[in-house]
Amino acid sequence: MPEIADGVFQLEIPMRYNPLGRTYSYLLLDSCTLIDTGVQSKEAFKAMLEQLKGLGMNVKDLEQIILTHLHRDHTGLVDRIRKVSEVRILAHEEAVEIQKRWAALGRRGYEETRDETKMWGGGGLLDILSRYEQAFRRPRPSLKIDGTVADGATLELEGSMLHVIWTPGHSRDHICIHDQGRELLFSGDHVFPKITSHVSLHTFQKGDPLADYLRSLERLRGLGFSIVLPGHEGVFEDLEGRINQLERHHEIRCGEI
Ligand SMILES: [Zn+2]
Ligand SMILES: [Zn+2]
Incomplete structure (x- = not known):
């Protein structure tokens, strides 16, 4: 399993029936923290157990899970992990x-x-x-969230200091997590190297998700990090270049519409 930076590991959690094929979950080893979990399936849980085992860890050792947003391909294993560990779940206050x-x-x-x-x-x-x-x-299952994080919050964990950036657009509760010390950005589903994030408009909800999305992209400029760790596709580096491409993409599509 790739060690992206000192003590930061990328776990590949398979996702059948979805062309993305997998979700990446990230483990911060020193603080036994996961960022996202992958989908709920036997296969996904097995993959997580095996990869943790490869690092000499058990799922029981996990202390917290930070969710970039509530979509099921990022939260699916939370309940399963909670059954066997005392893990705390953190998400943006909008998730509640x-x-x-x-x-x-x-x-x-x-x-x-x-x-x-x-x-x-x-x-x-x-x-x-x-x-x-x-x-x-059918009622949607609700996830027990133990603590919320607000925009600008700093999470001081063993071995890492994480800064929360609220990035609504793909979903209202989406956050990116910036590890300034290691120069990493955990970008969830906000920015990918090749595909564009899904931004959906729901008529009966207030707001303008595309405007939110574009503002949230701008918020990632000039952070000075070098490696982006998204929830799908793969790790990449040129964030500013990718932001330029995505902005241009939406400008063209809006023009067409
Ligand atoms: Zn998503
Ligand atoms: Zn996703």
Whole structure:
């Protein structure tokens, strides 16, 4: 398993049925901290156990998990890990708000999606959507978050000092984590080397996610780090160059629209 920097390891957690193929989880060995977990599956859990074992660690040794955001390919193994360890879960304060909204929405998720589809001219898709009605009506499992982190917070851990940068856009609760000492940026799903992050607009939610996303990209300029560690694809270096490309991409697409 690659050691990206002193005491920082990249764990590859397989993800079937998704063209991305895998999520990267990162282990900060000194503080027994994971950044993200990968999907919930037997195969994913086995991969995590084996990779931890390779470092002489057991999942029981984990002390905390910092979540870059609540998507299932990043949080899927949390409950499984929690069953066997005393791990603490940290996420951005918006993650708590998102879970409250899901709970309040409850079974109405189907109606909301149907109305939104109609409003955007997708009337022809309603038949297909209706086949998934029961799935939409199932309550979303809620994750127990033990502590929240705010924008600008510093997490002082054994062997690392992490700085939290709130980067809404891909999701409202998304954070990047900057390890200034090691010159690393854990970028979650905010910036990848090749693909663009999914930015979705939900009609019944307030805000402008693309504007948030572009502002969040700007926030990563000039941090002075050299290595970016995303949740998918792979490690890369030229962050400023990638930000320029992504901004240009969105400018072109907005122009087309
Ligand atoms: Zn995501
Ligand atoms: Zn992801």
